[in-house]
Amino acid sequence: MNELELKKLWQTTNDKLAENFVINKKNTEDITRIKVQNLLGSMKPLKIFALLIGFLWVGIGSIILGSIYLNSFSEANKFFLFSGSIQVGLTAMAIFVYLYQLITIYQVDITDSIINTQKKLSSLKITTLWVNRILFLQLPVWTTFWWNETIINDWGILQWSIRLFFTISFTVVAFWLFINIKYENRNKKWFQLIFNGKEWIPLMKSMELLEQVDEYKDENAST
Amino acid sequence: MDKQKQQQFFEGIIEQHKGILFKVARTYCPNVDDQQDVIQEMMIQIWQSIHKYNDQFKISTWLYRISLNVAISFYRKNTTRAEKYTELNEQLVEISLDDKSENERQLKLLEQFISELKEIEKALMILYLEDKSHTEIAEILGISVSNVGTKIGRIKERLKKRFSQLKS
Incomplete structure (x- = not known):
């Protein structure tokens, strides 16, 4: 089948099918009247909600920790203070990612070219990986925030060994994941094990799509 | 362009260029229900972007951009979005093959x-x-x-x- 036959086959048959395709006029009118959530609009409330909760958490945490630093640093439990500070600091970083996502959502223009729009939309989805990297980085502080000098002094070698084993393991795993959770490792088995499930399908597809977009961009740059 | 003119323009381009929406939806979504969802999303996006239409572009260029972007995004989401359309109860399209x-x-x-x-x-x-x-x-x-x-x-x-x- 040559090129012209191929096109003719597509056009004639699709035109015939398109003729039989009827758009309900009432629905066309309804679309101009109702306030329906669109593709990206549906993402905004969730992001705004996450931002508000995050700001609240970081705000309250900063006030509590700040007052300890300023007023009672010498008497404070340093394990709680430093673990809490790291946790609040990392949450603040996650908030910045959400803020970036929200700004990107407002910037996406569905009438822009396919490559530009899909690049933005895929990148937007992939920044979700950043949130996960940051969440994993918080792992070690959840093993230390409850420590205090009294219980540390009571610990024997066995208890020390167990606690340190968990804290060091969590720290190594957290840093390893922080470094390795990235787009380039999407095909690794451990990556697919972590990001397995229905809710991650859009993320995986975004990665595939970004790869396609990059192929087109690369060739654009080289031509 | 006032609201009424926008509505007329919108209804006009949907009727005149429905084939573009249909062909794009049909290519990306083998399932007829998904085709209806994606066509509805395309129409919503067209309506919401109508104030941004720049006549330096051919209308078909503009419509292809929107419909392809919606269809590709729909592929990415891969979820049933029927729950978002509760306000549009009537059958949107009738496809006779x-x-x-x-x-x-x-x-x-x-x-x-x-x-x-x-x-x-x-x-x-x-x-x-x-x-x-x-x-x-x-x-x-x-x-x-x-x-x-x-x-x-x-x-x-x-x-x-x-x-x-x-x-x-």
């Missing part, structure tokens, strides 16, 4: 090959089959004209190879 048509049968064969293409290649293929110029395809996709030529050449070769394999 003559399954016994020889053209339809042959088209299914071609669509099988197209379905194996990657998402952006599908967009390129629709535009190529619709006889769009390389310049217009470049405007819709956002790549250079020479890149369009290269990509189309490669896809054509693959399709020819598949057709010849089928014949042999």
